[in-house]
Amino acid sequence: MKWFKQITIAALIAVIGFSSVHVADAASKLSGKIVINGSSALLPLTLQAANEFKKANPKVKISASAAGSITGPQAVRKGIADIGAVDWDATKDVPGFKKFDGQVAHKVAVIPFATVVNKNVGVSNLTTKDLQGIFSGKIKNWKDVGGKDAEIIVVNRTFGSGTRVNFQDKALAGEDFMTKGDNYKEVKTSGDMKTAIETTPNAIGYMDLAYVTDKMSALSVNGVAPTEANVINGKYKVWGYGYYMTKGQPTGAVKEFIAYVQSAKFQNGSLKKLKFIPISAMK
Known part of the structure; x- marks a missing residue:
């Protein structure tokens, strides 16, 4: 019985080790480069999400800069950014700014x-x-x-x-x-x-x-x-949604990164610690 237990334990360790390697391999298959530009209000959230995402996906490179919301969708339109971070839905007209046709708005935070x-x-x-x-x-x-x-x-x-x-x-x-x-x-x-x-x-x-x-x-x-x-609770009115803008529907690493930011893990974890509010909290 003793040798049988030893073999069983060894087998379990082997399975666990194989699973870990398999998970790591699966994570490392995602690759690419993501360039993010725009909102400085969203920058703390973006940087934190990028750090967490890169740990799970080491073959993905992410660079983020912030010079103001309007530069986000502008950079996407020019093709120099994959994601434009902006503090309003840039697919719609707002006072002072026309909508950006051909872009998709992804809601990522309450600010x-x-x-x-x-x-x-x-x-x-x-x-x-x-x-x-x-x-x-x-x-x-x-x-x-x-x-x-x-x-x-x-x-x-x-x-x-x-x-x-x-x-x-x-x-x-x-x-x-x-x-x-x-x-x-x-x-x-x-x-x-x-x-x-x-x-x-x-x-x-x-x-x-x-x-x-x-x-x-x-x-x-x-x-x-x-x-x-x-x-x-609706008593404080000075807030808005933060968005990630993309040129059409995102694919590959960009799609997965946005999905991570929108995930319950990030929304209820790091996002809240940074004093943002999860999008699911608003009715």
Whole structure:
């Protein structure tokens, strides 16, 4: 019996070892190169997903860059990117941008956007009317919205930003931004916005929750905090879906990568840890 048990155990080890090799071989069969461009709001999600996907598929190379949402579908149209990351459905017209014909939108995340201020600003809540006044340049001093006597420094994203499109539509109810002034500056990416808000006293701006740090304050809007729970229950309105755009239906490694980002494993794991919300959470 002893030799029989030893043979059985050895056989099981052999089977397990063969299975492991088989799985590894199956995973390594997927190959190719994926180029992703576009939204800086989605960049943390894209980079994390790329790292995880490449571990399971070592023959797939993925490069990702972010210069603003509009560059995503533009790069796909020009053929220089396989995936265009964008903070709106680029198959439809939105204010300021025409739809991109021939592209397919793949919903990958729910993105909560927050109004953020430098830590020295003594304000925790603003109304829609306050935000409209501040970002239009009509309200110039923090004392006019319950803060201290200090000039408001408005930090805006450049035209073409998906975060800007969402913030203007949902936080400002479509009202226009100011475009110049001594108290006004524009930044290109979410990372640039993060740096500007952290280092500029009396500054106000906006970004997705993935970029919010303890070196700044995320404000409530109309008394509602920018939290996952408040987005899901419908109380907090300043959010949007993030999309991956492709030229037609994706195939090969591109198809599998998008499927991984949309999978329950990633959506309920790394995506949530990065302060995005799973697409399945929204009714």
